Amino acid sequence: MSPNGEVKFLTHEVGSLAKPPWLVKTSAGKPLDESDIDHAREWGEKVGAEDYEQLIELLQQDERDPDEIARWASRYCMRLQESAGVDWIWDGEQQRSEMYAWAIAHSNGFEPRGTVRSFDNKYYSKSAAVGPVSLGEPYHNDEFSFLKSAAKHDLKIPITGAYTLAVWSYDEHHLPKSGRLGGGLSRKDEVEARRELTLDIARNIIRPNLEALIDLGASWIQIDEPGASTEEDELDVFVESFNVSVEGLDCFFSTHLCFSDYDLFFPAIEGMSGCRQYCVGFANYDSTELGTSGADRPGYEVISKWRDLPYDPSLGLGVLDVRQYSGLRIVVVIRETSEGGPLGGWDRRLRVVREELVANGPPVVPAGPGISRLPDVPICLEDASLPIEKIQPIVRAHSSRRAVNARRGPLRAAPRRSRRLAQEPARALPAQDRSPVHRRPRVRQRPWPPAEGSGSQPR
Numbered sequence: 001m002s003p004n005g006e007v008k009f010l011t012h013e014v015g016s017l018a019k020p021p022w023l024v025k026t027s028a029g030k031p032l033d034e035s036d037i038d039h040a041r042e043w044g045e046k047v048g049a050e051d052y053e054q055l056i057e058l059l060q061q062d063e064r065d066p067d068e069i070a071r072w073a074s075r076y077c078m079r080l081q082e083s084a085g086v087d088w089i090w091d092g093e094q095q096r097s098e099m100y101a102w103a104i105a106h107s108n109g110f111e112p113r114g115t116v117r118s119f120d121n122k123y124y125s126k127s128a129a130v131g132p133v134s135l136g137e138p139y140h141n142d143e144f145s146f147l148k149s150a151a152k153h154d155l156k157i158p159i160t161g162a163y164t165l166a167v168w169s170y171d172e173h174h175l176p177k178s179g180r181l182g183g184g185l186s187r188k189d190e191v192e193a194r195r196e197l198t199l200d201i202a203r204n205i206i207r208p209n210l211e212a213l214i215d216l217g218a219s220w221i222q223i224d225e226p227g228a229s230t231e232e233d234e235l236d237v238f239v240e241s242f243n244v245s246v247e248g249l250d251c252f253f254s255t256h257l258c259f260s261d262y263d264l265f266f267p268a269i270e271g272m273s274g275c276r277q278y279c280v281g282f283a284n285y286d287s288t289e290l291g292t293s294g295a296d297r298p299g300y301e302v303i304s305k306w307r308d309l310p311y312d313p314s315l316g317l318g319v320l321d322v323r324q325y326s327g328l329r330i331v332v333v334i335r336e337t338s339e340g341g342p343l344g345g346w347d348r349r350l351r352v353v354r355e356e357l358v359a360n361g362p363p364v365v366p367a368g369p370g371i372s373r374l375p376d377v378p379i380c381l382e383d384a385s386l387p388i389e390k391i392q393p394i395v396r397a398h399s400s401r402r403a404v405n406a407r408r409g410p411l412r413a414a415p416r417r418s419r420r421l422a423q424e425p426a427r428a429l430p431a432q433d434r435s436p437v438h439r440r441p442r443v444r445q446r447p448w449p450p451a452e453g454s455g456s457q458p459r
Contacts, residue, residue, distance in 0.1 A: 010087050012156050014222070014256055014279050014316065016099065017092025022059055023073045027066050032059055047079040070095045071146060078151055088156040088220060095143050099160045099224060100168050101125055106139035107205050108132075113170055128170035129197055134204045138212035145216060156220040157213055158256065162202035162241040164227035167234075171197050187233070195237045202244040210249055220252045222279070229260040235268035246274045254279060254316070262302045270310055278306065279316030 019027075020043070022036040037059055044052025055072045058064055074091035081089040096102040101124065104110050110127040118124050140159060147155055174193040176185060210221060223245065228238045246253045254277035257265070262280060269275070286299025294301045306315055 011085070012088035012316070013081055013086055013090050013092065015092075015158070015224075015258070016096075017077050017094070019092075019094060020073055020076065023066075023069050023094065026059075026064050026069045043076060043080075047076055047083055049075050049079045052076075067095075074147060075150055078147065078153075082151075082153050086153065088154045089151060090156055090158060091143075091147055093158070095146075098124065099158075100165065102139065103160050103165055103205070104169070106136045108134045108136050109173070110169065124168075126168065126170065128172045129166075129174070130172050132173070132204075133197070133200050135208045138209050140209060141212055141216060144213055144218060148217065154220070155218070156222055156254075157218050158222045158224050159206070159209060159213075161223040161225040161228075161238075161255070162198050162206045162245055163234075163238040164225050165201050165205070166194060166198040166241075167227040167230045169197070173197070174200075191231075191234060191237070194231075194234060195240070198237050198241045199244055202241040206241075206245045207249075210245060210251070214249060214251050218251060220254070222254045222256055224256045226256070226258050226260075228255075228257055229262075229264045232264055235265060236271075239268050239272045242272055243274055252276055256316075257281075259284070263305070266305045273311040275313055277314045277316055282317060 020039060022032055022040050025032055025036065037056060040052070040055055040059055043049075044055065049055075049072075052072075055069075058068065058072070073094040077092045077094055078089055093099065093102075097105065104127045109129055109131045110133065111130050113126050113128045115123045116126045140157060144155070144157055171193055174196040176189055176193070206223075213221060223242060225238060225242075229235070242255065253275055255275050256279040258279075258281050260280075262282075269278075282299040282303065284299065286297060289296060291297065303315070306313065
């Protein structure tokens, strides 16, 4: 509860942000035009980036250092979030090539296998595990050290998780050498091979990265797993890999599960007590209409399953539908009472996370001038004892969005697969063939919220 009586929710940046055109062109070795210079100048003024004139001078040179330009993009993204009042920030992965490719490029045991289609007209460079995998070098240390020196708010570091790296890769090392082409390879063999690769990545790549970041002062690390629900019969592999990655480490760990059918995660994540927060995109599958019943809030019906977990995680509620890009501000934050609806009886602390902020105008990130209005929205809960019925509804919906939804009805379809589409339909194993969920990790858990000032310079 703020001094003036407003209810607020803790906010933090969750995923990647679009890179500015002057960074994209510099990284590709392409020349800039005057509009790129104007873009850097305009957004430097808007977000209050200190000494942005130095960036303008760099961009006007024929030879530009891509790494230095990327650091300027990081400054812009941090100042944008800080000016919007976001509590825990990151730079939107401005210095990374891509969440999969960046990790693989800094690891041993992988070889590139070309570009494949992931979804729509989106492609990524896929690699194959061809031998024992290991960490080439900690690949987030330089990034974290720079952001720690430049940030004014606390830092939360996102890192791609072991299962996603495994399921987005070919496996030419763990799979049996015979039976692949002749149909003799069973699904049980495939799952076991995936387990071996995933746990190798967790032990030999992810965990050493986490340890290195904690040594540098990281206090909150988000393990991104967009591929976690790719295969319905491998959810226990995802859980086991998370536990192996974080067990015994002194840090606050959360995970981001996007574009998923969240029902699939139960009961597997009952054994993932080392995860202190789940960031989820409920709004992607919700309606923009008002109402508190389960029928009115189809995207949030699954929330009751998190409430009933045997441990006490918090939830980062996805409140924006990232598929809508025309002037969208905030669709629905929270509209619930303690008596009914999918949030009924939820007496724990809720978190609201900023999945994507999209507005009109040329973006340096997927957010435009309207982002300055965000501090007016109650988005940081400080009093855990506040009854849920005191949380007031907030709706910010673009009029054209309402018109679209009036014609086509609520958005209820939830994709079963991750955004990296598997090459064949998931095949569920009989219950007796499923491996048991890995034991819960012994994690020295930090209390929520992490102490102010930890992980970055004091405010």
